[in-house]
Amino acid sequence: MNKLSRLLMFLAALSLGLLFLSPMWKIYLKAPQYPEGLEMHIWVNKISGSSESVLQNFNILNHYIGMEPIHAESFAELKIMPYIVFAFMITGAIVALVGKRRLILYWGVLLLIGGAVGILDFYLWLVKFGTNLSPEAPIKVPGMTYIPPLLGRKQLLNFEALSLPSTGSLGILLALVFAAIAYYVSRKNKLEEQTLITT
């Protein structure tokens, strides 16, 4: 690994820090009585909203259909995930320092798997909240579940729900891209070195 690929690898590790600076995912809800819209922001370590009280208002709405209230404490993932991200950042930096090209590949693949697991986990809790409804709910629509879309738009009764990855997720994407370039660049150098020796 040359200087450039080491630098790129550092950048890859650093990019993951974006996860702490902005949400990974945003769910937008729109209804006639919420002209300003309600936004739920999912971070690597917390759940928040476009304003302080959004979560409470989500829960007030959800209680009509018997959905369990959403609190940051309800997700063990939010406690574990920051450590996983930290681990990736530290190992990324180590990879850059050690300078073994193969490690970049391992690191990248692990990160890819980590991301995929994250999305699967996110989908599972959407399903859990959308289907695990109280039998005592005031409003029951036969056959209706309230799983918000993982990605894209969906109509849930009078609410239009839109779910999109947000800036935080860009951190993972950037990390993968930087790692890929680092991997590529170091390969090119290796070839050059080899040709230099052989000639």
Add this chain to the structure above:
Amino acid sequence: MGKLLGKLKTIASDVGLPLALISGLFLQSCSESNRSTAKTESVDEDVAKAVYVAPGKHDELYSFLSGGFNGQVSVYGIPSGRLLKVIPVFSQFPENGYGYNEETRPMLMTSHGFVPWDDLHHPKLSRAEGMADGRWLFVNGNNTPRVARIDLTTFETVEIMEIPNSAGNHCSPYPTNNNEYILAGTRFSVPLDLAKGGMGDASLEEYKDKFRGSISFIKVDKDKGDMELDFQVLVPGFDYDLANGGKGPSGDWVFFTTYNTEKARTMKELGASQNDKDYLAAINWKLAAKYAAEGKAHEMPANYYHNKLDHGTHKATSTIKKKVRYLLPEECPGMMYLLPAPKSPHGIDVDPTGEYMVVNGKLASTLPVFSFSKMQKAIEDKAFDGEVNGIPVFKYDAVLYGEVKEPGLGPLHTEFDGKGNAYSTMFVSSEVVKWNVKDLKVLDRMPVYYSPGHLMIPGGDTKEPYGKYLVVMNKITKDRYLPTGPELVHSAQLIDISGDKMRMLLDFPTLAEPHYAQGIPADKVAPNSVKFFKLDENTHPEAVKKEADASVTRQGKTVKVNMTSIRSHFVPDNIEGVQVGDTVIFHVTNLEQDWDVPHGFAVMGADNAETLIMPGATQSLRWVPKQAGVYPFYCTDFCSALHQEMQGYIRVSPKGSNVPIKFSSGEKKPVPPPNGGPASAGIN
């Protein structure tokens, strides 16, 4: 009718007042037959567009109209004329429990006891550098002298201060150009007891010698807006009518119109209308403040209430003040002067440049305009014509700029458009008259329906009027709307003043009897509007911030219910252990943190009111059950699809029974079987 009106006016200005009054009566009686012509003459085809605010769009301006005898302020959108809000100030308001619930009852305390009404006359917006800044609205209570402050972030009354040594707080509350002071003058003079304080006992025959008026200087905190009575100026025993501050060169001065300089004490309609000239009183407020600071002020005992609503606790508290400082004009040279003004003047209005003072003599046939620079020169030249109680009186000609000839009948009030024009209401001839301040020529006339009191141009009393609209507040409404029995609402009319000629745009009904109004561009107020109170910042001692902390406790004969409300339930909603004759106080905290989701709270048979709790706030309602039984309580403000279900019960047992205090909310109940059964049938 227009022609007739013109003719009458020419004759009337020659013959003077008696005919003016007759013509007023005559105009009213002939209005019926000329109604249709009047309507079509004055309204263009395309005015609808000028006032149309499409659904979902907002008005350009807020306007605040005083409610007169309802003790409230009404907020209207301009140009639509849509009523946006009613703000209770001096009156109890069953709609939201203001003045009924425990938090706001102290707001209406006075030295006369609990006074739940007043006659609210003049709204005035707080100012920064001579312009309305949209932070607060000051209003006066005329009857039981009080000045109140409304916070324009919440549109709530947050402070009410009683004014001692005042009887009829009419020429009030006028802010100086940076809210240094709010000026409040008395309408009726009364005998003051300087030794013991307050009103003295005197024979009415001693009016001339013993009666005095007072002008109060109320200091305003720059950041918080809190008021404090700094000192008073004790003035001669006339009646003081209206006031207005100067601006620009005259910024240090404030002017008051007076009537009854005759000092008549009976049948004032004649007694106070004898002098051809009354006075415009001019006070240099900066000099007065200086005199007061330098120790010219005397101190006398007083007894007045100062009530403030705390932002954090949402609770009002009263403090009683026991002293007041006062200045005597005769001991303070250069502080106060009198300008002879014809006759029984009402409005005093200073033009945007600060040079011209227009005095609207409601019984006079001309409209005098005084010059501030001439007044300054007259002070230098000592162009005086005697004095009253040691206060110099100017020679009329030494301070007069000129008179508007034949302005109309019964000039009452003038405002300005910022293009050098003035607009005056003519009470008797029912019209608004536009005239040029420089050459004093009448430019245009607009008939209004009927008998206008005051008018308002947004910012028309500041140095930069908005100049697009004029709102005129009419006293008589007959025939303008569908009849509603003998009593009709008063009517406001919106006039477009952007062109050379005035254009009548809109009639809109107003509440009670507006005496004055203020207008301000919406963008100065709307962005600061509070949407809900933060629950975390609620410091009410009885607030309950989570359902788990709700409680019912007995302390002797008082049962305290600390309750929460949220869509769509109360906690607790089952209460037992109350006995007949107990005092139950419901402290309800609204846990919502969303805009426009107040919850109401009402209990059957409550003999005071319901209360309405804003999101994040706590309000308390006192209830004394008189009979045993199970009483429902419920939310009175539609809050959700389950609003009807937002209810509970409180059990009242006979006196001395041994039912223990018990409260709950929500019991596990058997789940109805899926498919069928009444529970799932509900949603079909």
